[in-house]
Amino acid sequence: MSFEFTLEAECGHARAGILETPHGPILTPVFAPVGTQATVKAVEPRELREMGATLILANTYHLHLRPGDTLIRDLGGLHGFMAWNGPILTDSGGFQVFSLAEMNRIGSDGVTFRDYLDGSLHHFTPETSVRIQHNLGSDIMMAFDECPIPTDRDVVEAALDRTHRWLVRCVEEHTRHGHPSRQALFGIVQGGIFMDLREASAHFVRGMDLPGYAIGGLAVGESKADMYSTLEQTTPLLPADKPRYLMGVGSPEDLVHGVARGVDLFDCVLPTRVARNGAALTRQGRINMRNQQYAADPSPLEPGCTCYTCTHFSRAYIRHLVKASEILAHQLLSLHNLHLLLTLMREMRAAILDGTFTDYAAAFLASYQTVGAHKGSNAIPVAGI
């Protein structure tokens, strides 16, 4: 059955499961590379498949503005348009409407904003967001929500109320005009860092009986301590038999912390964005490939890594490409960074199934943090896997 979620194993709060979708199963925990404009930047779909990506994310807001969701619908939906036959998740556009739009005016009906491309006026409502996602044809759709700075209680409370009313309208629109067996609509729990609001939100959103639940409003500026604390108090409020999605996370350490707190799905631009800034993710931390120390370094980005980049190219070569502003630098660093996060997720899943997740997470974080302490130093050691 579409969108059935099977919990295979738990280890502490960490979970391993399988989420069925019309475009194949997703083994969880899973990290979704982000393809904002219907392309994971600098990576070909066949390369995503090769590195074991299953779920990717695309952005409703950007694709609605360019090239337009009706065009994408007419060209086979996102799957056909971007030649990705695996599962796709689309966000609601809410986050971008609030954070990117030049001007926005929030009403109870929705949000009016100016197009960042040509300045024209647009109006997004819960119904608009759902209809656009119908056109995009994603496997997993997100409810239209407001995601405020999570630390101002009055703002968070007002946004939460709107988010709940908008959720009801999203569900109605999807039930009436969508195909819930082909596209799953996930609800989003908001409430900032305030646990009574998170509880109220989880209670409300659970009441809609949806195929999956997201935790929104984290990783948007609050402290790491606030994020981890809110997260570990929120996941237990969600049904155990449905997938849990932490939006916009993350870094290697946040993925481990998230899985440890019972999250099943993640997405983040970080691996491809830092690649375009010339940085490689490693199990010991992030390394800046512009640094002189790599100029004659014959070793791969991460010794032992099995990705195309690490099995063929040296740090010295990649540093040369970065310094020479070559496109191949973005390609090779993006391949490696995504491969690392996807490998990390597979390792965590295997450890959960083995019952060794706690040890795995502790070992990973100890090694990762050791280097975190040297940040800014040129002497970041990168040991073998």
Place this chain on the structure above:
Amino acid sequence: MSFEFTLEAECGHARAGILETPHGPILTPVFAPVGTQATVKAVEPRELREMGATLILANTYHLHLRPGDTLIRDLGGLHGFMAWNGPILTDSGGFQVFSLAEMNRIGSDGVTFRDYLDGSLHHFTPETSVRIQHNLGSDIMMAFDECPIPTDRDVVEAALDRTHRWLVRCVEEHTRHGHPSRQALFGIVQGGIFMDLREASAHFVRGMDLPGYAIGGLAVGESKADMYSTLEQTTPLLPADKPRYLMGVGSPEDLVHGVARGVDLFDCVLPTRVARNGAALTRQGRINMRNQQYAADPSPLEPGCTCYTCTHFSRAYIRHLVKASEILAHQLLSLHNLHLLLTLMREMRAAILDGTFTDYAAAFLASYQTVGAHKGSNAIPVAGI
């Protein structure tokens, strides 16, 4: 034996052959994609192999300045550095020294110029160029030459004299300090559009008894008529049993015209450069993917093309990537454009072996020129192969 050239068939002046190199045979006629800075822009080495590239070109001038040829030598030469195990050709740096350098001063000894990266002073001599190419470890090295605007007789004559004296020094340096069985040094025939100078140059350069001969100083600003005319009078001046290389060419039509005039090797940045400008090469001509007419076009760049791009993506998708300034646009257009030129070379080789080259070339040029007549129009038709 290294660098043995076997002529397999001739059809008119067109030739099919095999050039042996330490990194494998090159079936000719051949087009070499250009990897200026030790990377064919936006294309991975495994993709070059997949599309059937055999020979690639890298630039001595750029690599000497950054990252430095001794560094590349220490990291396994160009083959190891850029993970390309096939044959590599390096130019002499002469063309860039004269055309790119901020300031250059030509003496009988060599050229003094300022580094375009940091303004520092460099001095290139024939010996310098050969030594750098020894460090790079290319299979085919080029003699250091001066390549002036080909239509000013006085300038061409003075440059030719220098080029000949420099060739003697290149050969001496390579014989004394190089490994002619591992690296072949090709001489370059200059002389602009003046046939008596071309004859004198061919006579001089042939006298050095080299493993291959290039025709330089064309495709640098003269008219197409001048280029084709000079070319067809120059190739007969070169030995039939050695490969002939036309530097810096070309476009699809120029490749056909070059092969028809007896050229075996070509290189050009055109396919990857026009890709980065958002244009696709097709058998009917160049098409600009920014054009509105492709906005909803579900067909591939070139119907019937077997490249990764054409078998997976629509013109509408590629137009979207170009408009959104996505790196994947450069990747997919570069893959297609290179694949087209490599396919064209394979087809020409097969036609020469079949004895049908004249018909093939006439049919290709008729179809290509038909569209050339519509240049600037939005209605460039792209028919099946």
